[in-house]
Amino acid sequence: MGIPVVTVGRTRDDLVGGLERLHGPVSVVRRCAELAELLAACQTGLARAAVVADGSGELTASLVDRLSAVGVAVVALTDSPEEAARLQGIGVTVEAPAVEAEALAALIAGAVAQLSTPGPGPAANAFADHTAAFRPQDGRRGTRPGTAPGGGAAQGRPGEPGTGRIIAVWGPAGAPGRTLVAANIAGELAAEGKSVLLVDADSYGASVAAVLGLLDEAAGLAQACRLADQGVLDGPALLRIAAPVATRAGSFRVLTGITRADRWTELRAAALSLVYQRAREVAEVTVIDVGFCLEADEELSFDSMAPRRNAATLRSLELADTVYAVGAADPVGVPRLVRALAELDAAVPQASPRVVLNKVRASAVGRLPERQLRDAWSRYGPATPLEAFLPADPAACDAALLAGSLLLESAPDSALRKALAALVCAPVQRNRKSSVLSSTAKRRAKD
Secondary structure, rough: OOEEEEEOOOOHHHHHHHHHHHOEEEEEEHHHHHHHHHHHHHHOOOOOEEOOOOOEEEEEEOHHHHHHHHHOOEEEOOOOOOHHHHHHHOOOOOEEEOOOOOHHHHHHHHHHHHHHHOOOOOOOOOOOOHHHHHHHOOOOOOOOOEEOOEEEEEEEEEOOOOOOEEEEOOOOOOOOOOOOOHHHHHHHHHHHOEEEEEEEOOOOOOHHHHHHHOOOOHHHHHHHHHHHHHOOOOOHHHHHHHHHEOOOOOOOEEOOOOOOOHHHHOHHHHHHHHHHHHHHHHHOOEEEEOOOOOOHHHHHOOOOOOOOOHHHHHHHHHHHEEEEEEOOOOOOHHHHHHHHHHHHHHOOOOOOOOOEEEOOOOHHHOOOHHHHHHHHHHHHHHOOOEEEEEEHHHHHHHHHHHHHOHHHHHHHOOOOHHHHHHHHHHOOOOOOOOOOOHHHHHHHHHO
């Protein structure tokens, strides 16, 4: 099978001619003047590989993801070690400009074969992580080196690549309390002594900053995505962007969400993948507050390669080790959650959500509300069991919102706070102090 190649930049004539003289599967079908022309040629199905000799500085993670989505592997020629490291970080195969034609042909064939190898999981997914092929895997979907089966962090230091866990908090439309749950989960885990990063990835109504009383409107997640798209986001840069939040029981960091809903285009799926990869390296647990909508909006767009409004939600759910599905415990919220779980199973079948009913109160469902909800769920709900019930406590929630604090500070003895702590901490809070994203070694030494 032939491998048609397009090139951009001042590729050596003898290199292109050498590829042709090999009479192998690799052949140059077009020389482009700029990346825009190369992208247009690739999207027509003309090529299966692109060789970038000049202009590699314009390559971004989103562009590489876009080319990968149409089955085109990218090979860049550069002499700069720094540029080579950046390009490899965004999924580009790199070689020196002085490479011989035979070696380049083998490199192109290898990159195409790697891109064409189908991975486990759904065969067709518009939001599949095309950059994942360039990162080490151990053969199981969603499992990284150093991670135990089931999503838990394996033994090792949190700074090692891939050892951190990701928790996504999702729920249907109608304000079931996603942000409340996500923020307080982050606080409870930090109070337990873990290093925690809280991410606001809701592209419709980001509100983590307001809930925590943060005045900084810099949209930390958008900043991190920009750096990741350029391939220059590392652990220290992520920590500089994330805002620190200190409580009496512990501290964590926050990547605030976009300040306006129309900025959703800044949260590209490929860039988010790299942000979460760095988050796994700097935090033991990353908690993500995601939006409600799971619609694959490319079905509504003429340009199937355009940015996706719901890419932030879908990519977060795809990469999460644990997904909490939060629904309101009332006659409106429960049916919404049931329908939404079916949509989640269709959109992200590997999610395996843990269902949490929030705002549980007798006035909405009758006497003995937990029993009523369990009976109704067993009769009409999906096969996914109910994981936990969070009692309604509007007074405690209002006090925390007014103070811009978490329940563990404003209402530490409330039933809602204890239920949230029991959901993620076992045993419930030991109330150890935690430095912001401190290392396990230092914490153990103190203990």
